[in-house]
Every structure is written in structure tokens, then in C-alpha cells.
Amino acid sequence: MRSIIKDGQVVTDSWAVLRPDENGKLPEVAPERDVIVPFSAWKAEPSAWQNRAGQVAVWLAPDDEPGELAGHLTSFPLLAVDFPAFTDGRGYSIGRLLRERYHYRGELRALGDVWQDLVHYLWQVGFNSFEIKEGKALEDALKGFGTFSERYHSTWREPEPLFRRRNTNHKSVA
Amino acid sequence: MYRYDEVDYRIVRERVEQFRDQTRRFLAGELSEDEFRPLRLMNGLYIQRHAPMFRIAIPYGHLASRQLRRLAHIARTYDKGYGHFTTRQNMQFNWPALERVPDILSELADVEMHSIQTSGNCVRNTTTDAFAGVAADELIDPRPYCEIIRQWSTLHPEFAFLPRKFKIAVSGSVDDRAATLVHDVGLHVVRAADGEIGFKVIVGGGLGRTPIVGEVIREFLPTRHILTYLDAILRVYNRYGRRDNKFKARIKILVKALTPQGFAAKVEDEWLHLKDGAATLRDEDVAHYASFFGAPAYETLSPNPEAFTAKLAEDRAFARWVEQNTRTHRQPGYRSVVLSLKKTGVPPGDITAEQMEAVADWSERFGFGEVRVAHEQNVILPDIKESDLYEVWQLARSQGFATPNIGLLTDIICCPGGDFCSLANARSIPVAEAIQRKFDDLDYLHDLGEIDCNFSGCMNACGHHHIGNIGILGVDKNGEEWYQITLGGSQGNHTAIGKVIGPSFAQADVPLAFEKIMNLYVEQRQDGERFIETVRRIGLEPFKERVYAKHH
Numbered sequence: 001m002r003s004i005i006k007d008g009q010v011v012t013d014s015w016a017v018l019r020p021d022e023n024g025k026l027p028e029v030a031p032e033r034d035v036i037v038p039f040s041a042w043k044a045e046p047s048a049w050q051n052r053a054g055q056v057a058v059w060l061a062p063d064d065e066p067g068e069l070a071g072h073l074t075s076f077p078l079l080a081v082d083f084p085a086f087t088d089g090r091g092y093s094i095g096r097l098l099r100e101r102y103h104y105r106g107e108l109r110a111l112g113d114v115w116q117d118l119v120h121y122l123w124q125v126g127f128n129s130f131e132i133k134e135g136k137a138l139e140d141a142l143k144g145f146g147t148f149s150e151r152y153h154s155t156w157r158e159p160e161p162l163f164r165r166r167n168t169n170h171k172s173v174a
Numbered sequence: 175m176y177r178y179d180e181v182d183y184r185i186v187r188e189r190v191e192q193f194r195d196q197t198r199r200f201l202a203g204e205l206s207e208d209e210f211r212p213l214r215l216m217n218g219l220y221i222q223r224h225a226p227m228f229r230i231a232i233p234y235g236h237l238a239s240r241q242l243r244r245l246a247h248i249a250r251t252y253d254k255g256y257g258h259f260t261t262r263q264n265m266q267f268n269w270p271a272l273e274r275v276p277d278i279l280s281e282l283a284d285v286e287m288h289s290i291q292t293s294g295n296c297v298r299n300t301t302t303d304a305f306a307g308v309a310a311d312e313l314i315d316p317r318p319y320c321e322i323i324r325q326w327s328t329l330h331p332e333f334a335f336l337p338r339k340f341k342i343a344v345s346g347s348v349d350d351r352a353a354t355l356v357h358d359v360g361l362h363v364v365r366a367a368d369g370e371i372g373f374k375v376i377v378g379g380g381l382g383r384t385p386i387v388g389e390v391i392r393e394f395l396p397t398r399h400i401l402t403y404l405d406a407i408l409r410v411y412n413r414y415g416r417r418d419n420k421f422k423a424r425i426k427i428l429v430k431a432l433t434p435q436g437f438a439a440k441v442e443d444e445w446l447h448l449k450d451g452a453a454t455l456r457d458e459d460v461a462h463y464a465s466f467f468g469a470p471a472y473e474t475l476s477p478n479p480e481a482f483t484a485k486l487a488e489d490r491a492f493a494r495w496v497e498q499n500t501r502t503h504r505q506p507g508y509r510s511v512v513l514s515l516k517k518t519g520v521p522p523g524d525i526t527a528e529q530m531e532a533v534a535d536w537s538e539r540f541g542f543g544e545v546r547v548a549h550e551q552n553v554i555l556p557d558i559k560e561s562d563l564y565e566v567w568q569l570a571r572s573q574g575f576a577t578p579n580i581g582l583l584t585d586i587i588c589c590p591g592g593d594f595c596s597l598a599n600a601r602s603i604p605v606a607e608a609i610q611r612k613f614d615d616l617d618y619l620h621d622l623g624e625i626d627c628n629f630s631g632c633m634n635a636c637g638h639h640h641i642g643n644i645g646i647l648g649v650d651k652n653g654e655e656w657y658q659i660t661l662g663g664s665q666g667n668h669t670a671i672g673k674v675i676g677p678s679f680a681q682a683d684v685p686l687a688f689e690k691i692m693n694l695y696v697e698q699r700q701d702g703e704r705f706i707e708t709v710r711r712i713g714l715e716p717f718k719e720r721v722y723a724k725h726h
Binding site: 120162164 | 185295333401456458463
């Protein structure tokens with residue numbers, strides 16, 4: 001069991017993230033264990049994964065196509081997106097697509113190079129759980145949520161952009 | 175001008191505190207160099223040859239006099255008493271200490287300024303026509319849209335880590351003075367047959383290593399859709415732009431790979447799901463932003479007052495300056511004044527703290543406290559009465575701003591080059607100066623007429639050499655500085671990429687090559703033809719022959 005951040009709290013978590021080794025082979029895990037498997041592995045044999053005793057979730061690499069999951073989203077209690085390097089911003093678009101275009105409602109987790117200075121943006125585009133990079137303190141990452149108290153854009157968290165809210169306020173004053 | 179409300183202030187102050195904390199953690203060893211680098215770049219901070227180089231955003235080139243005074247204060251307190259205007263209408267300081275940057279940011283926040291996204295792989299400062307709001311040929315004032323885009327791009331959560339930098343330009347006039355064809359995205363105003371105003375959307379233009387003129391991916395986008403459409407473009411780029419090679423990571427490479435039609439189809443598909451969403455601009459939203467850019471309290475004046483025309487008649491130097499360094503205004507009796515930052519012997523775009531304060535004073539005394547920065551690296555006083563021009567000219571002369579060379583060969587667009595920049599292959603400032611000295615005869619310079627001369631110290635092309643009528647590129651040959659000359663580039667509605675005329679020149683030979691090129695132009699030009707027109711008509715060959723001839 002390790003700790004992650006979920007909905008702004010530090011919680012213990014039992015999901016095992018399966019990553020292929022250098023030969024492309026996934027580690028063995030007990031069938032009752034809850035696992036997050038690579039999207040490519042799930043696509044290869046979806047029913048085999050679905051028939052395990054434990055729960056199965058999928059993680060997407062930056063170049064995976066979230067649209068391919070569109071018909072299956074209700075069957076996953078959790079989806080994850082991997083950030084192999086924090087400077088690779090593709091996962092932010094995947095988050096917004098899953099939430100806004102494909103209407104995924106379950107837990108959305110950020111994996112990989114994830115830490116304090118990134119959680120605010122990730123939260124805005126729809127991620128609600130965070131496996132913080134090894135060596136970075138979860139308590140520091142928690143501070144990241146409070147960095148900004150406002151933002152300009154239409155986001156999944158707050159679809160009304162500031163200019164619309166501003167104008168509504170403007171009018172009520174007038 | 176746009177004024178911050180409580181929320182704008184809060185966001186900028188929170189960004190200052192975030193950066194203060196990031197700097198602290200870096201200095202304490204909690205953030206590695208690899209972790210801190212992208213974070214500091216996103217806040218305009220480079221580590222350069224002498225010290226950090228710090229770039230401050232001047233959104234779409236607009237400055238209030240109090241902001242200019244604050245920049246002067248920063249130049250004096252944290253730097254060596256001067257700053258440098260860039261081709262993105264921003265200001266750069268070359269000597270601040272890393273530890274003091276958070277304090278500079280705090281000083282900037284007081285006057286509604288910041289350095290957010292002035293560098294890094296994110297959406298940069300949006301630029302526009304320096305004469306926005308005063309130009310006679312304007313269809314719409316682009317500034318409300320620039321401000322809307324500024325806010326949209328500021329800390330956008332989806333697009334903080336793009337494959338590469340991303341630059342947007344907006345032009346609201348028929349004549350494109352914002353270089354929309356050489357930006358990652360250019361929005362150029364168009365009026366539809368039914369009178370509706372919208373933007374032509376141009377994507378994938380740019381200079382740098384792979385200079386390319388942008389492609390129109392949508393002929394008409396109603397103005398209310400600009401943010402959802404930008405979201406769609408950026409999303410396609412963010413997901414599919416190359417990340418394996420930084421030299422192939424700009425959107426232009428993706429547009430080329432997918433073809434403009436293929437790229438446009440992907441954008442339209444993405445846009446279907448964003449169109450008419452909450453980010454669609456309502457009339458009242460645009461009206462809110464437009465309310466900040468209303469016309470100032472102009473006086474009702476007759477054009478060409480006696481006091482002005484009399485001075486024009488009696489003082490030839492004044493008349494020359496008016497002709498070259500002022501622009502007609504939509505308001506009768508007013509003109510826009512371009513203060514030249516291209517005096518020989520001063521690095522192009524450099525301005526001292528004292529000069530900044532003088533400009534701030536004049537903008538209040540003669541105008542409405544507003545100043546513009548042009549992407550050609552000059553400063554503009556947008557609203558000057560014709561009857562005040564003589565006095566403004568004398569003041570400008572006293573501060574070294576009145577070189578009557580705007581648009582002429584010595585009004586060189588120039589990057590800081592190898593004297594300051596660690597990316598540069600060659601120095602640009604001394605070579606620009608040598609060219610200015612070669613053409614210091616004003617009569618000759620005026621006779622040569624309009625010539626855009628652009629100079630970059632390396633192929634990153636910050637000096638936009640590709641779109642100079644005559645361009646210079648610094649190149650490295652076995653550790654020595656050499657200079658390549660291009661001809662035929664141009665900006666505006668007929669944007670073109672210049673072509674290299676042949677082997678590069680040693681530093682000392684550049685002015686001579688320029689002289690040969692200009693001599694040939696003078697011999698060949700036909701009835702009032704501008705330099706670029708002669709180059710287009712006769713082609714490069716005669717210039718090559720003249721420049722590289724063994725005997726002369």
C-alpha cells in the first residue's frame with residue numbers, strides 16, 4: 001500500500017500500476033489484485049483482463065488515442081494517464097477529452113513525473129487523483145492546489161470562463 | 175488601455191508568489207536544474223552569457239506612462255540602467271540577479287505587468303499592429319481581441335507544456351502590419367459579403383530554421399468563435415506536434431506533414447465539440463473588453479494648422495523627420511510619432527532609463543499617457559497634435575530619438591546577438607552599426623527610400639532576417655563569425671521569404687556588400703521603384719554578379 005493524493009487528500013491506495021519491462025513483458029500479479037494496465041495490453045485481450053477477480057483499470061500513454069475508449073468508459077472505475085516527463089503536455093489534452101468530449105465520470109489519475117507545480121493544471125483539466133513522483137513529498141504537492149484562486153479559462157472544473165462570470169457580476173452591480 | 179480588476183491583480187500576484195517559491199526551492203536544492211529550467215523559462219528567465227536574461231511582457235505592445243516609468247526604475251535598480259525592446263514588443267533586461275527576479279516581478283505586478291509566458295514552450299505574448307486604434311485603414315480595433323486572447327492564453331491549463339513555443343498575431347486592418355503570415359497562428363480581419371466581421375485564420379507560418387509562409391486554414395471565422403477555435407488548433411498541435419526533435423517541433427512542421435487541408439480537417443473535427451461552448455464570446459463580453467479601448471478625449475482640430483505648416487516650410491530637417499517618422503492619424507489634426515531607437519552607435523532597440531522617463535513625460539504632456547512598442551523595435555507616441563510636433567521633435571532630438579530613418583535602411587531590426595545571447599553564432603550589434611555608419615548620409619539614405627533591413631545573430635531568427643528586403647544572418651564557420659545576406663524577403667500582405675545571394679561574408683566585408691547592392695539598385699530602379707520592387711523585377715542574379723565580381 002502506498003499513498004496518493006485523491007480529491008485533495010492524502011489517502012492510501014491499493015491499485016498496482018503495471019508497466020512493461022524492457023522486453024515489453026508485464027509483471028505477474030495475483031489475480032485478486034486491482035491493476036492499472038497499459039491501454040495497449042488491455043486492447044490486445046480486453047475480456048481476459050475483465051475476467052480477473054480483481055478490478056481492472058487502464059493507463060494511457062501520451063500518444064494513445066482516448067477516443068478508442070469511448071464505448072468502454074462506464075466499465076472502468078479508474079482511468080490513468082502517464083506523464084513520462086512533466087514537460088510532455090499531451091496528457092492534459094487527453095484529460096480534457098476524456099472529461100469533456102467523452103464524458104468520463106470516474107476517477108482520473110495522473111501518473112509519472114507529477115509533483116507540486118503541476119497538480120493545479122492537472123486538476124483543472126479533470127484529473128482528481130495523483131500518484132506523486134518518488135522523492136517528492138505529498139504534503140508539498142498538496143500545496144500546489146492552492147497556488148491560484150482564480151483562472152481565466154473555461155475548464156472542466158469550472159466551465160464558465162472568467163469573462164462570462166465577470167460580465168454577470170458587472171451587470172448585477174449596474 | 176485595459177485595466178486590471180481585482181481578479182487580474184490576484185492572478186498575477188499569485189504567480190509572483192509561485193515563482194518566488196519555485197526560485198527558493200531551486201536555490202535550496204529541492205528542485206533540480208532540469209525541473210527548474212522549464213519553470214523559469216515560462217516566466218521569462220533565461221540563463222545567458224553574462225547573467226540571467228529576463229523578459230517582461232508588454233501585451234500587444236501597449237504601455238501606460240506609469241508602466242514605462244516602472245521599467246525605468248527596474249532598469250536603474252536591478253540592471254545597468256537600460257533595457258532592450260524585442261521584436262515581440264516585449265522588454266528584455268540583460269543583467270538582473272536570479273535572486274532578485276521575484277522582487278522585480280513584484281514591482282511589475284504593482285503596475286499591472288508580468289513576465290508570464292515570455293519564454294518556454296507555451297503560448298507567448300500576442301502581438302498586433304503598433305498603430306491599432308489610430309490607423310486610418312482599420313476595419314476593427316484588434317486590441318479587445320488581443321486582450322481576450324491574452325487572458326485565454328495566460329496560465330491555460332491544457333497548453334502549459336506544448337512541443338515548442340507558440341506565437342499568435344492579430345491584425346485588424348486591411349494592410350497587415352502584424353506579420354500574421356509568419357506566426358504560428360495569424361488572425362487577419364476580414365469583412366464577409368453580408369458585412370459580418372471575422373478573422374481569416376492562418377496557421378504554420380514562422381521564421382527560425384525553417385522559414386515558411388503560413389497557410390489559410392479557414393477563410394472566415396466569426397469573431398465570437400476565436401477562443402474555441404484556438405483551443406481546437408492548440409489541442410491538435412499539443413497532441414500531434416513532434417516532441418522528439420526540438421528543431422521539428424513547431425506547428426509549421428505538423429501543418430506541412432499533415433498538409434494544410436489535413437491539419438484543417440483535424441481542427442474542424444475537434445472544434446465541432448468545442449463550438450458554441452462556454453468559451454464562445456457574447457456581444458456583451460466583447461463590449462466589456464472594447465470599453466477599455468475607446469478613443470481618448472481628442473480635441474476637434476483642423477488638419478495642418480499654421481504653426482505646423484510654417485515650421486515645415488522653414489525647417490528642412492523637421493520636414494524630413496515629419497515625413498519619415500510620423501504617421502497619419504484617423505483623427506484630424508493629430509499624428510502618431512515614431513521615436514527611432516535606431517540611432518547609429520546605439521544597439522537597435524536599446525533604451526536607457528532616462529529615455530524611458532522622457533518618453534513617459536512626453537506621452538502625458540502631449541498625448542494621453544500611452545506609448546506603443548512596435549515589433550520593428552521603435553517606440554510610438556500614438557496621439558500627438560500636429561501643432562505640438564515641432565516641440566516634440568526638438569525634445570526627441572535632445573534624447574537621441576529623432577534619427578529620421580523609420581522604414582529606411584538604417585532602421586535595422588536586430589536581435590541582441592553574440593554580445594549578449596548564448597544561442598547566437600555571431601555578433602549582430604557591431605555589424606548593424608557598421609552598416610549604419612556606411613549609410614550615414616541622410617540625403618543618400620532618403621534617396622534609397624523604404625528598405626526593411628533585418629538582422630539575426632543565428633538561425634533562430636529573432637531578428638526576422640527572412641522577411642527583411644535585405645536580411646543578414648550570422649553564421650559560425652569553424653569558430654569564426656560570418657554573415658549571410660538574403661534578398662527579396664518582405665512582411666505584410668505580400669509576405670515572402672528572402673533568398674540567400676551566395677557565400678557568406680567576413681564581418682568587415684558586410685558594409686561593402688551592402689554598398690554594392692545599393693549601387694546596383696540605384697542604377698537599375700525605374701521611376702520611383704522601391705528597393706523590394708526592383709529586386710522582384712530583376713531577380714537576384716544581377717545582385718549576385720555585382721557583389722561577387724572579382725574586379726570592381
